[in-house]
Amino acid sequence: MIARASPRPPARRRKEVRPQQLLDAALELFVEKGFAATRIEEVARHAGASKGTLYLYYPSKEELFKAVVRQNMGKLIGEAGAVAAGAGGRSCTELLRELLTGWWARVGHSQVGGLHKVMLAEVRNFPELAQFYADEVITPARELFQDLIRRGIERGEFRRVDVRAATVAVMSPLIFLMLHRHSFGACAVQGFDVDTDATLAAHLDLVLTGLQGEVEARR
Amino acid sequence: MIARASPRPPARRRKEVRPQQLLDAALELFVEKGFAATRIEEVARHAGASKGTLYLYYPSKEELFKAVVRQNMGKLIGEAGAVAAGAGGRSCTELLRELLTGWWARVGHSQVGGLHKVMLAEVRNFPELAQFYADEVITPARELFQDLIRRGIERGEFRRVDVRAATVAVMSPLIFLMLHRHSFGACAVQGFDVDTDATLAAHLDLVLTGLQGEVEARR
Amino acid sequence: MIARASPRPPARRRKEVRPQQLLDAALELFVEKGFAATRIEEVARHAGASKGTLYLYYPSKEELFKAVVRQNMGKLIGEAGAVAAGAGGRSCTELLRELLTGWWARVGHSQVGGLHKVMLAEVRNFPELAQFYADEVITPARELFQDLIRRGIERGEFRRVDVRAATVAVMSPLIFLMLHRHSFGACAVQGFDVDTDATLAAHLDLVLTGLQGEVEARR
Amino acid sequence: MIARASPRPPARRRKEVRPQQLLDAALELFVEKGFAATRIEEVARHAGASKGTLYLYYPSKEELFKAVVRQNMGKLIGEAGAVAAGAGGRSCTELLRELLTGWWARVGHSQVGGLHKVMLAEVRNFPELAQFYADEVITPARELFQDLIRRGIERGEFRRVDVRAATVAVMSPLIFLMLHRHSFGACAVQGFDVDTDATLAAHLDLVLTGLQGEVEARR
DNA sequence: AATGAATGAGCTTTCATTCAT
DNA sequence: AATGAATGAAAGCTCATTCAT
Numbered sequence: 001m002i003a004r005a006s007p008r009p010p011a012r013r014r015k016e017v018r019p020q021q022l023l024d025a026a027l028e029l030f031v032e033k034g035f036a037a038t039r040i041e042e043v044a045r046h047a048g049a050s051k052g053t054l055y056l057y058y059p060s061k062e063e064l065f066k067a068v069v070r071q072n073m074g075k076l077i078g079e080a081g082a083v084a085a086g087a088g089g090r091s092c093t094e095l096l097r098e099l100l101t102g103w104w105a106r107v108g109h110s111q112v113g114g115l116h117k118v119m120l121a122e123v124r125n126f127p128e129l130a131q132f133y134a135d136e137v138i139t140p141a142r143e144l145f146q147d148l149i150r151r152g153i154e155r156g157e158f159r160r161v162d163v164r165a166a167t168v169a170v171m172s173p174l175i176f177l178m179l180h181r182h183s184f185g186a187c188a189v190q191g192f193d194v195d196t197d198a199t200l201a202a203h204l205d206l207v208l209t210g211l212q213g214e215v216e217a218r219r
Numbered sequence: 220m221i222a223r224a225s226p227r228p229p230a231r232r233r234k235e236v237r238p239q240q241l242l243d244a245a246l247e248l249f250v251e252k253g254f255a256a257t258r259i260e261e262v263a264r265h266a267g268a269s270k271g272t273l274y275l276y277y278p279s280k281e282e283l284f285k286a287v288v289r290q291n292m293g294k295l296i297g298e299a300g301a302v303a304a305g306a307g308g309r310s311c312t313e314l315l316r317e318l319l320t321g322w323w324a325r326v327g328h329s330q331v332g333g334l335h336k337v338m339l340a341e342v343r344n345f346p347e348l349a350q351f352y353a354d355e356v357i358t359p360a361r362e363l364f365q366d367l368i369r370r371g372i373e374r375g376e377f378r379r380v381d382v383r384a385a386t387v388a389v390m391s392p393l394i395f396l397m398l399h400r401h402s403f404g405a406c407a408v409q410g411f412d413v414d415t416d417a418t419l420a421a422h423l424d425l426v427l428t429g430l431q432g433e434v435e436a437r438r
Numbered sequence: 439m440i441a442r443a444s445p446r447p448p449a450r451r452r453k454e455v456r457p458q459q460l461l462d463a464a465l466e467l468f469v470e471k472g473f474a475a476t477r478i479e480e481v482a483r484h485a486g487a488s489k490g491t492l493y494l495y496y497p498s499k500e501e502l503f504k505a506v507v508r509q510n511m512g513k514l515i516g517e518a519g520a521v522a523a524g525a526g527g528r529s530c531t532e533l534l535r536e537l538l539t540g541w542w543a544r545v546g547h548s549q550v551g552g553l554h555k556v557m558l559a560e561v562r563n564f565p566e567l568a569q570f571y572a573d574e575v576i577t578p579a580r581e582l583f584q585d586l587i588r589r590g591i592e593r594g595e596f597r598r599v600d601v602r603a604a605t606v607a608v609m610s611p612l613i614f615l616m617l618h619r620h621s622f623g624a625c626a627v628q629g630f631d632v633d634t635d636a637t638l639a640a641h642l643d644l645v646l647t648g649l650q651g652e653v654e655a656r657r
Numbered sequence: 658m659i660a661r662a663s664p665r666p667p668a669r670r671r672k673e674v675r676p677q678q679l680l681d682a683a684l685e686l687f688v689e690k691g692f693a694a695t696r697i698e699e700v701a702r703h704a705g706a707s708k709g710t711l712y713l714y715y716p717s718k719e720e721l722f723k724a725v726v727r728q729n730m731g732k733l734i735g736e737a738g739a740v741a742a743g744a745g746g747r748s749c750t751e752l753l754r755e756l757l758t759g760w761w762a763r764v765g766h767s768q769v770g771g772l773h774k775v776m777l778a779e780v781r782n783f784p785e786l787a788q789f790y791a792d793e794v795i796t797p798a799r800e801l802f803q804d805l806i807r808r809g810i811e812r813g814e815f816r817r818v819d820v821r822a823a824t825v826a827v828m829s830p831l832i833f834l835m836l837h838r839h840s841f842g843a844c845a846v847q848g849f850d851v852d853t854d855a856t857l858a859a860h861l862d863l864v865l866t867g868l869q870g871e872v873e874a875r876r
Numbered sequence: 877a878a879t880g881a882a883t884g885a886g887c888t889t890t891c892a893t894t895c896a897t
Numbered sequence: 898a899a900t901g902a903a904t905g906a907a908a909g910c911t912c913a914t915t916c917a918t
Contacts, residue, residue: 018877036255037344040913050879052916061913120402121340125256127406134410138403142410165421168413169392172422176391179398183339184357187346191353191361194387202384203391210425237902259888269904274889456898474693475782478892490895490900499892558840559778563694565844572848576841580848603859606851607830610860614829617836621777622795625784629791629799632825640822641829648863675881697909707883712910 019057019067021047026068031114031182035065035122066129069119070136072112077140079106084144092152093212097204099148100174104200107178114182116175145171149211158211166211173203238276238286240266245287250333250401254284254341285348288338291331292356298325303363311371312431316423318367319393323419326397333401335394364390368430377430385430392422457495457505459485464506469552469620473503473560504567507557508574510550515578517544522582530590531650535642537586538612542638545616552620554613583609587649596649604649611641676714676724678704683725688771688839692722692779723786726776727793729769734797736763741801749809750869754861756805757831761857764835771839773832802828806868815868823868830860 025046029038040061044054058064083102084095107113116137123130146167152158177196184192244265248257259280263273277283302321303314326332335356342349365386371377396415403411463484467476478499482492496502521540522533545551554575561568584605590596615634622630682703686695697718701711715721740759741752764770773794780787803824809815834853841849 033344034253034255034340036253037341039911051914052879053877055914056877059914117339120336120398121253122256123402124405125252130403130406130408130411134403134406134408139410161424162417162421165414165417166425168395168418169422169425172392172395172418173388176387176395179339183342184349184353186343187349189349189353191358192349195384198381198384199387199391202381203388205380206385206388206429207425208429210427210429258886268902270889271891271904272902275902278889280888471782472691472693472778474691475779477890488900489893491898493893494898497893555777558774558836559691560694561840562843563690568841568844568846568849572841572844572846577848599862600855600859603852603855604863606833606856607860607863610833610856611826611829614825614833617777621780622787622791624781625787627787627791629796630787633822636819636822637825637829640819641826643818644823644826644867645863646867648865648867696907708909709883709911710881713881716910718909 018047018049018053022049022054022057022064023068023071026064027072027111027115030065030068030118031111032186034118035061035126040064062126065118066132069115069129069133073115073133073137076107076112077137080144081140084148092148092155092157093208096145096148096152096170097208099144100170100204101200104174104177104196107174108181108196111182113178117179117182120179142167142171152211161211170207173199237266237268237272241268241273241276241283242287242290245283246291246330246334249284249287249337250330251405253337254280254345259283281345281348284337285351288334288348288352289355292334292352295325295331296356296359299363300359303367311367311374311376312427315364315367315371315389316427318363319389319423320419323393323396323415326393327400327415330401332397336398336401339398361386361390371430380430389426392418456485456487456491460487460492460495460502461506461509464502465510465549465553468503468506468556469549470624472556473499473564478502500564503556504570507553507567507571511553511571511575514545514550515575518582519578522586530586530593530595531646534583534586534590534608535646537582538608538642539638542612542615542634545612546619546634549620551616555617555620558617580605580609590649599649608645611637675704675706675710679706679711679714679721680725680728683721684729684768684772687722687725687775688768689843691775692718692783697721719783719786722775723789726772726786726790730772730790730794733763733769734794737801738797741805749805749812749814750865753802753805753809753827754865756801757827757861758857761831761834761853764831765838765853768839770835774836774839777836799824799828809868818868827864830856 022043026038026043029043029046032038038061040054041051043064044051047054054064058067080099080103084099090098119129119133123133146163149158149161149166149170150163153160153163177194177199180192180194181196185194185196241262245257245262248262248265251257257280259273260270262283263270266273273283277286299318299322303318309317338348338352338356342352365382368377368380368385368389369382372379372382396413396418399411399413400415404413404415460481464476464481467481467484470476476499478492479489481502482489485492492502496505518537518541522537528536557567557571561571584601587596587599587604587608588601591598591601615632615637618630618632619634623632623634679700683695683700686700686703689695695718697711698708700721701708704711711721715724737756737760741756747755776786776790776794780790803820806815806818806823806827807820810817810820834851834856837849837851838853842851842853
């Protein structure tokens, strides 16, 4: 048989390429439109494939969504853990500041954070995903910050606050900004505008001051 | 008490009660499932009516949703404004604490806050609702808090922070708790549990300390 | 009991008033929109009544339509018959001209002709109305013209044409104009415009000339 | 030949045949029932397809209807134009006779003419279709006949009649027959019966005689 | 491995008809 | 005699999923 010029792009792509293209397209569209409003066909088209092809790799829309969450959120949490672990000799104040700004740098400027919006919106319609998300995303992230605050208290850097509650208080503005970016922030509407960097700075300022502040300053 | 099958509900209810029944059912279901996933027929059934009856009062699903937002969010914002206006002779610290806890008492234990989750999730698919929500809900709420912080700075109670950014930082944990309650918090899954009251207390503690704290305490 | 000023129009209208108002409204709307596209509620509202009231007089939309046809078309045919009967000493040419222009004067400027459009459009979906319409409208109208043409031939005024076919040929432009008026003619669109009076004149001219013309003029 | 139940039609028909099958079924049903009364699902079933398949090819019922009109009416007008253009050396009388009988041969025995009934019935509820139909069908058809009559006058074959009005008078019996065939004529009811060929002959006879007749023959 | 034609359950919306008042 | 709130069967349209090629 005579070798003929391939009339279409090489029929045998590297096996991993296709799924990745599909996951990328799905991430983009799920974040923009949410789970229900994203059409499988549009995902396929964005990935340069056909609907049928998508179903070769993912047996349902739900499984596609899970795969997107696993890949993106999982990776993110892993990396944040590595940052927190490599403590060096810095103070907890410094570490906390670094962790928060570092996380924001990563999450705040990518699509990944948008998945949290989608989970928030649809977790109640999607019960089987709930535990998965709690285990893979929520708990590890929370423990990262919790450990740091606990260590700060033990070292006498921070006041003796309720660790668990303070953690949520510390993280929530970050989460708020992350959600905002992929929701109201994406609508060009006056009133929804938030200066994310300034807000982050203000939060760090307030919360680190608050963590260190004298007890008598209160009330 | 014995439930009796009423084969046909009274044909003429008082004209005024139907819309309220429908709005109540719609609030409940929109908060639970979101806008897209809520079926008109289920709303009607929850209100003890039929599909057709709902359309006697609201010309479309979208208008029904708007009516729900207007009634619930609008009322809420109005009341919060009244609280902030009736200042009395109290300090800004006290007022801010009161506004935040008062708001939470109201929002945190009703379904209303869940509407924010729905807006967050679907505003990008719903462009005509965006400006409405910004004008009716976001802007008034933000200004309430902003004015209070600005006044605190002018009176020398608070440090000279970026007012706009600090406002977001102050409000965001409340919003976080509100969202959480109607999303992950509604899933009986370990890892998602948040002690909302303790978190609110910790936030107040940190943020009020932070607002009052000495500049030299930082860094 | 004290006589009180009646807070609403006299509750007891003359019995015949209501049905007539309903029939008038129905004629108007059926002609404009057709049978299927006319909503019962709109008919009632145009008659200043409520939907329920309409059903007091007519048990279904279909019966309402029949009543409209009966009243309007029936009356029309009766009157045309009277005109043709009162022949006087005029020639058939004159009578035919008079019948055609007289009919047009009556039908061409009222809504009644529009009912023929509706029948034309929906008779196939409405089989039970077909025979009624044939008997009450089509056949009497046809016979009116047929008799006149036959008489004209017998008297030697007209050529010996196929009476039945000539009748259709003579009437059809009238019917065309009548249909046009309530269909394309009601759309403000260039291309649909027809000068009905000139067309009628041209038709009379051609067809009367044709009826009288010498055989040898043809071919 | 034994009909065998095919539990599922061949999944991949040739892409080109589907639209035609759908257009054929749509033509049939639209002509029989009209636009509003024709259900999309029935069209699909008549074409041996499902509802969803129809929507693969036509994005709405309205577009399907337009496609039917375009294909059938457009083709028809084009062919009639070709006939009129290829004049040869024949007289205008001959050409007009030929155009009218030729057109009837084509339209009178197909479903196509029924589309005019549907347009007539529903154009007022369908404003966007009006201009389309005027441009694509009404105007070209009218001009065909108008030009011929004008030429006949110029050559001295015909009397000096109002061209525009005479055109309508000449065409209207054809249109009448065309409408009749798909409306009253399709109902097996005594009184509606029209001998179309005889009527056409009578019309030609009258109208050609009339066009050629001496002025003094009148009155 | 890849396609895209085909399906049909499911959704929003409409409207003739009913009936308690 | 009159009302209008209530109903539910349809109808148009969407989209996740299947499968022959």
